[in-house]
Amino acid sequence: MNWFSGNNENKPLLNKAKTNLKNNRTWILRAIFLSILLLGVLYLLFVLFKGEAESNNVIKTTKNPLHISSKATTNDNYLIQCAPRVKCDPNVKYRSINGSCNNLYVPTRGAAKTSFLRLLDANYNDGHYDFRRQTNGSKLPNPRIINIKLFLSREIYRLSENNVLLLPFGQLIAHDISGLPNDVPRTPNDVIIDCCTDDNARKTFAQCQLIVEDPPDDPVYSKHNITCMGVTRSMTSMNYSCPLSPTTFININTQFIDASEVYGSNESISRYLRVMEGGRLKFTTNNNGEMFCPIQKKKQYEPIQLQTSNIQYETGDPDNGNQNLGITAIQTLFLRYHNYLAFQLSALNPYWSDEILYQESRRIVIATIQRIVYNDFLPIIIGQDFQEIYGINEENIYDPTVDPSMAQELSSAAIRVLHTIIPVQFNFMSNEYNIDYSINITDWMANPDLLPIGNNFDKLFKGFLETPGRITQPSYNFFISNYMFSFPKQPAYTGLDLLSIDIARGRDVGLQPYNQVRHLCGRSLANDFDDLVDLIHIKDINTLKELYHSVNDIDLMVGLLLEKLSDGAIVGPTAQCLIADGFYRFKVGDRFFYDVQGQPGSFTPDQLKEIKKITLGHVICATSNVDHVQKDIFKTIDHKSFPTSKMKCGNEFYIDLTYWKEPSHHSDL
Ligand code: HEM
Numbered sequence: 001m002n003w004f005s006g007n008n009e010n011k012p013l014l015n016k017a018k019t020n021l022k023n024n025r026t027w028i029l030r031a032i033f034l035s036i037l038l039l040g041v042l043y044l045l046f047v048l049f050k051g052e053a054e055s056n057n058v059i060k061t062t063k064n065p066l067h068i069s070s071k072a073t074t075n076d077n078y079l080i081q082c083a084p085r086v087k088c089d090p091n092v093k094y095r096s097i098n099g100s101c102n103n104l105y106v107p108t109r110g111a112a113k114t115s116f117l118r119l120l121d122a123n124y125n126d127g128h129y130d131f132r133r134q135t136n137g138s139k140l141p142n143p144r145i146i147n148i149k150l151f152l153s154r155e156i157y158r159l160s161e162n163n164v165l166l167l168p169f170g171q172l173i174a175h176d177i178s179g180l181p182n183d184v185p186r187t188p189n190d191v192i193i194d195c196c197t198d199d200n201a202r203k204t205f206a207q208c209q210l211i212v213e214d215p216p217d218d219p220v221y222s223k224h225n226i227t228c229m230g231v232t233r234s235m236t237s238m239n240y241s242c243p244l245s246p247t248t249f250i251n252i253n254t255q256f257i258d259a260s261e262v263y264g265s266n267e268s269i270s271r272y273l274r275v276m277e278g279g280r281l282k283f284t285t286n287n288n289g290e291m292f293c294p295i296q297k298k299k300q301y302e303p304i305q306l307q308t309s310n311i312q313y314e315t316g317d318p319d320n321g322n323q324n325l326g327i328t329a330i331q332t333l334f335l336r337y338h339n340y341l342a343f344q345l346s347a348l349n350p351y352w353s354d355e356i357l358y359q360e361s362r363r364i365v366i367a368t369i370q371r372i373v374y375n376d377f378l379p380i381i382i383g384q385d386f387q388e389i390y391g392i393n394e395e396n397i398y399d400p401t402v403d404p405s406m407a408q409e410l411s412s413a414a415i416r417v418l419h420t421i422i423p424v425q426f427n428f429m430s431n432e433y434n435i436d437y438s439i440n441i442t443d444w445m446a447n448p449d450l451l452p453i454g455n456n457f458d459k460l461f462k463g464f465l466e467t468p469g470r471i472t473q474p475s476y477n478f479f480i481s482n483y484m485f486s487f488p489k490q491p492a493y494t495g496l497d498l499l500s501i502d503i504a505r506g507r508d509v510g511l512q513p514y515n516q517v518r519h520l521c522g523r524s525l526a527n528d529f530d531d532l533v534d535l536i537h538i539k540d541i542n543t544l545k546e547l548y549h550s551v552n553d554i555d556l557m558v559g560l561l562l563e564k565l566s567d568g569a570i571v572g573p574t575a576q577c578l579i580a581d582g583f584y585r586f587k588v589g590d591r592f593f594y595d596v597q598g599q600p601g602s603f604t605p606d607q608l609k610e611i612k613k614i615t616l617g618h619v620i621c622a623t624s625n626v627d628h629v630q631k632d633i634f635k636t637i638d639h640k641s642f643p644t645s646k647m648k649c650g651n652e653f654y655i656d657l658t659y660w661k662e663p664s665h666h667s668d669l
């Protein structure tokens with residue numbers, strides 16, 4: 001209604017006021033003035049709020065322009081449709097064995113036997129399970145041919161400033177956060193089917209789709225008439241009675257960094273591994289009385305070669321603890337460390353129960369591993385500065401909205417770039433720091449027999465500390481690229497090719513091609529091969545053109561391996577981005593992360609101060625006869641040339657647990 005209209009409704013009012021037309025006019029002017037003022041104030045408020053909201057956005061997006069977020073649409077399907085419903089007690093002090101109840105809002109988030117996270121939706125030809133095809137509809141190039149043409153013959157024999165210890169520690173962490181079992185086809189009588197030799201199986205078993213055919217002119221395999229690698233597809237949610245589409249993969253390990261490879265990712269394994277006395281884990285001893293993991297009664301590990309080893313150890317990671325001598329050694333190290341802590345804590349607190357001793361020791365083991373990962377390991381992998389600007393080093397604030405799960409892109413590609421640091425040899429080093437002997441991959445893969453012999457454990461760790469590692473480069477070493485898990489009945493130098501398997505695995509789990517993932521990590525989409533020149537050498541781009549139909553077809557693993565390294569890092573920008581994303585999640589999304597405060601399981605400030613002093617050097621000193629370790633534990637120091645650059649185990653590496661001593665209750669009894 002118009003204020004000035006002369007309609008009947010307004011007339012009486014106007015009539016009442018007719019005596020003072022001037023007053024009336026003033027009133028109108030005032031009203032107009034007030035309205036304008038009000039509108040002005042409203043506008044000002046609007047501008048202010050809008051500005052603040054925008055600046056908030058600016059803060060959110062510019063504070064960490066490096067952060068990526070998942071664009072996948074299927075991430076919660078497993079949790080919604082198939083994960084068990086779990087009730088949590090928010091006051092529980094210790095993390096559960098299977099990782100459930102870490103996130104109190106979504107209790108199964110990050111737990112063992114939940115799905116991997118996808119950063120980008122799965123890419124399958126049929127949208128469900130069939131391998132991705134090239135953009136022209138043809139099959140993707142054979143992974144072995146990709147290896148031969150791009151990687152195999154370009155090994156760089158320059159040594160790294162990092163030592164070999166980086167390798168077993170890295171693998172230990174990889175197995176903490178990721179477990180994707182192979183789906184091995186079997187006959188109804190449980191006999192393993194060899195997809196390579198059984199033509200019929202190839203057609204009938206979906207698991208056999210991943211086999212890699214070796215080309216007739218293969219530089220290695222053709223000499224031995226080996227024509228095929230029997231890689232099998234991975235277990236899917238279907239194997240866990242959860243049919244989902246697109247195909248979804250289940251991480252059988254807890255997705256948090258929580259030493260699940262030491263304690264197990266489910267209650268039955270964790271119980272089995274415990275003595276149930278003094279908080280200790282089960283162990284065996286060698287002739288010197290030194291501690292090793294318990295020996296498996298029934299050998300479980302499947303690679304054919306292991307069936308010839310006399311022993312296999314039980315660890316919290318049943319699939320991988322025996323895979324190679326390095327991983328078995330570092331598993332043993334942390335078993336010993338747990339039992340060392342349990343013993344020390346029981347001396348301080350004689351009245352603590354087995355359960356408390358176990359849980360408190362476990363809590364310190366986990367904190368120690370997390371500390372080493374974020375303080376010593378990750379800075380080498382993605383670079384100290386990058387880690388800093390990514391915000392991974394900031395004081396920890398737990399954020400329950402951050403999904404702590406392992407990304408498929410990280411597990412099945414980015415972190416596998418570290419397969420390039422696998423060396424050919426391990427050195428066993430004497431007390432006098434001489435190399436006693438060296439063994440080749442063909443002897444140290446799947447063969448734990450050597451570990452408990454004599455002083456091999458100490459000699460191996462001395463070798464790890466003293467031997468320069470392999471530098472990351474666009475190739476795996478020749479042995480792991482041709483002779484992995486060499487087969488007993490085959491000629492000595494034959495086996496599998498880890499690089500082909502890594503490429504094939506990416507297709508198995510439906511990873512998006514390199515261009516898409518690179519784009520997720522902030523690069524503009526490449527329109528043709530030549531646009532990759534910012535990160536990939538022109539010579540490699542030319543080979544990529546020969547192998548793939550389009551720039552949009554390149555496998556993620558292949559692109560990651562070819563990228564120039566980022567400053568200060570040992571991986572290229574896209575792997576760096578994916579690894580940073582993962583380790584941000586494993587930290588900020590973990591309610592029990594060691595430095596989170598205000599949780600029932602938080603360490604006291606004094607305990608935390610002590611934890612922050614513990615390094616892998618402390619662990620090695622506490623658990624072995626190694627007598628000197630370097631401050632930067634992953635840097636090579638030649639003891640003989642620089643004897644003073646290392647520090648003596650003893651006072652320097654003493655772990656003070658007195659802050660775990662509880663006031664005695666005896667007087668109350
Ligand atoms: C001697 C050292 C190593 C050997 C022999 C080795 C070998 C293997 C093999 C055979 C696989 C299974 C491949 C497949 O079927 O897809 C694998 C998987 C994997 N590797 Fe390594 N690897 C080593 C070190 C490392 C290191 C240092 C890292 C990273 C820090 C790493 C990360 C991974 C990851 C994340 C997987 C997937 C694990 C899963 O989800 O089950 N590996 N490796």
Ligand SMILES: [Ca+2]
Nearest residue numbers: 176254256260
């Ligand atoms: Ca874990």
